Amino acid sequence: MLSFWLKKTWHNIRNNLGPQLGCLLTITLALGTFGMFILLGINFVQEVKQWQRKIPIIVFFNTAEQAQLAKEKIEKRNQISHVNYVSPKQSLLRLKKWLKDKEILLEGIDDNTLLPSLEIGLKTEFYNLNFLTTFAHSLKKMPGVVEVVYPSQLFLLAVKGWKFFQILLFLIGIFLSIATIFIVSNFVYLHFQKKKEEIAIMRLLGATEGFIRMPFFIEGILQGFIASLLSVFILWLFAHWFNRQIAEASLHFKLSFLNLKQTLGFIVFGSILGYLGSFLGTKK
Amino acid sequence: MIQFIHVYKAYSPAHYVLQDLCLQIDPGEFVFLIGPSGVGKTTFFKLIYREELPNKGEILVAGFNLKVLPASKLPYLRQKIGIVFQDFKLLPELNVYENIALGLQILGYPVAYIKQKTCELSEKLDLERKLNSKVGTLSTGEKQRVVIARALAHQPPILLADEPTSNLDARRSLVVIDLFRELNSQGSVVIFATHNRDLTNLVPKARIMELREGAIQERK
Ligand SMILES: Nc1ncnc2c1ncn2[C@@H]1O[C@H](COP(=O)(O)OP(=O)(O)O)[C@@H](O)[C@H]1O
Numbered sequence: 170m171l172s173f174w175l176k177k178t179w180h181n182i183r184n185n186l187g188p189q190l191g192c193l194l195t196i197t198l199a200l201g202t203f204g205m206f207i208l209l210g211i212n213f214v215q216e217v218k219q220w221q222r223k224i225p226i227i228v229f230f231n232t233a234e235q236a237q238l239a240k241e242k243i244e245k246r247n248q249i250s251h252v253n254y255v256s257p258k259q260s261l262l263r264l265k266k267w268l269k270d271k272e273i274l275l276e277g278i279d280d281n282t283l284l285p286s287l288e289i290g291l292k293t294e295f296y297n298l299n300f301l302t303t304f305a306h307s308l309k310k311m312p313g314v315v316e317v318v319y320p321s322q323l324f325l326l327a328v329k330g331w332k333f334f335q336i337l338l339f340l341i342g343i344f345l346s347i348a349t350i351f352i353v354s355n356f357v358y359l360h361f362q363k364k365k366e367e368i369a370i371m372r373l374l375g376a377t378e379g380f381i382r383m384p385f386f387i388e389g390i391l392q393g394f395i396a397s398l399l400s401v402f403i404l405w406l407f408a409h410w411f412n413r414q415i416a417e418a419s420l421h422f423k424l425s426f427l428n429l430k431q432t433l434g435f436i437v438f439g440s441i442l443g444y445l446g447s448f449l450g451t452k453k
Numbered sequence: 454m455i456q457f458i459h460v461y462k463a464y465s466p467a468h469y470v471l472q473d474l475c476l477q478i479d480p481g482e483f484v485f486l487i488g489p490s491g492v493g494k495t496t497f498f499k500l501i502y503r504e505e506l507p508n509k510g511e512i513l514v515a516g517f518n519l520k521v522l523p524a525s526k527l528p529y530l531r532q533k534i535g536i537v538f539q540d541f542k543l544l545p546e547l548n549v550y551e552n553i554a555l556g557l558q559i560l561g562y563p564v565a566y567i568k569q570k571t572c573e574l575s576e577k578l579d580l581e582r583k584l585n586s587k588v589g590t591l592s593t594g595e596k597q598r599v600v601i602a603r604a605l606a607h608q609p610p611i612l613l614a615d616e617p618t619s620n621l622d623a624r625r626s627l628v629v630i631d632l633f634r635e636l637n638s639q640g641s642v643v644i645f646a647t648h649n650r651d652l653t654n655l656v657p658k659a660r661i662m663e664l665r666e667g668a669i670q671e672r673k
């Protein structure tokens with residue numbers, strides 16, 4: 170029976186090549202757009218995570234002794250990846266470097282006005298808002314601490330940005346999935362209508378609805394499968410091109426591609442959409 | 454096997470093709486349904502495989518009550534019936550082999566069996582050299598033999614043959630009737646509709662039903 174269905178599908182595709190390709194291209198476009206958003210989303214998350222790692226918690230102390238004392242204490246905590254002491258002198262040098270052309274702003278500031286500080290880096294897994302907040306509070310209570318600066322605002326912004334992006338991704342995903350299902354179902358419906366006479370004969374011979382619809386299901390699944398495969402390939406080409414032409418020339422940002430699991434997931438997802446489309450398209 | 458209980462059938466109001474039809478056909482019967490064209494033979498068949506529903510009355514076929522048969526069960530009724538359609542109903546996109554094999558495919562027979570059965574029948578019906586031709590390229594007589602092969606392939610408990618020899622010469626008609634008798638001898642019901650009364654002589658033990666003015670008269 171399977172060989173019969175496959176043969177039938179092959180016949181169906183060959184005899185309907187034009188619309189077949191039209192449908193394929195349209196859903197490739199839809200799936201490709203969706204894939205592009207996923208790609209951007211994945212890179213966004215990665216970028217935010219790396220970013221976080223680079224932003225330390227900075228604790229200002231009254232005196233260098235207090236800072237050194239605190240450093241020893243803090244280093245013992247196991248959430249910490251590193252603690253650096255930054256002397257007022259080093260701070261001044263850094264400021265000068267940052268404000269290269271605008272040294273006027275630094276007038277009146279010398280290493281006596283600046284405070285000694287500690288730069289604390291956390292292990293990656295502790296970079297969440299909860300821990301940051303409680304940790305900052307405990308730091309504030311240490312003797313000699315003047316001010317604790319930690320990336321809470323930034324962090325919140327990133328989290329918010331990511332949440333917003335997720336919602337956007339979700340909505341776009343739903344919209345494009347529905348569009349894909351709609352296109353496939355419409356296409357399969359037309360194809361089904363075209364074969365009406367043949368289907369009527371199959372019914373007279375005792376074919377069940379499942380038997381009759383199976384080649385159309387296979388067709389829909391194939392459409393989804395090939396379209397998602399194509400769009401993954403196109404996205405890969407895009408990422409490759411982006412990294413070669415743009416990333417190297419200007420930005421320090423490299424687009425990373427979907428991993429194997431994500432790629433397979435995307436293709437399976439596309440095939441399921443194709444199946445759903447053909448399921449709806451063959452329903453009376 | 455087949456039972457008609459006070460069956461009425463009209464396509465247009467007041468003009469009944471079949472009127473108050475009562476009959477019973479038991480397993481193993483060979484029945485000739487004779488009558489001139491336009492008398493309602495095809496309609497009679499359509500009622501049996503439920504392409505048409507009666508206006509009144511009940512029909513029982515192979516244990517199914519057609520009046521209350523849900524659409525989901527309809528395929529299982531039809532799988533018990535082999536039909537030689539008067540207008541063939543072949544799939545033009547498929548070749549002769551695929552058309553003959555279609556009924557077996559639908560029933561899910563293994564490939565090897567399908568191949569064996571299809572080749573056996575095509576040999577008997579002189580179609581083996583045409584197996585790879587698209588049915589559109591065949592002559593009317595060849596098409597008719599393909600339909601016959603398709604209807605016989607799955608050895609249905611009920612065979613409905615609607616003017617099956619109308620396009621065949623005498624020698625081939627005999628071959629076809631022999632095939633029908635062979636199926637019949639295994640217990641299947643065969644109903645052979647024809648306007649040609651002479652054919653009834655070829656099956657001496659057959660029951661002869663003559664359709665006239667919406668009613669059936671039994672003949673000896
Ligand atoms: N689908 C239909 N719609 C209307 N009238 C029909 C239809 N099918 C058959 N008839 C009429 O019913 C009568 C019997 O037709 P049919 O059963 O085909 O007879 P037969 O097979 O004996 O030649 C004819 O008068 C025919 O015109």
Ligand SMILES: [Mg+2]
Binds near residue numbers: 491495539
């Ligand atoms: Mg007729």
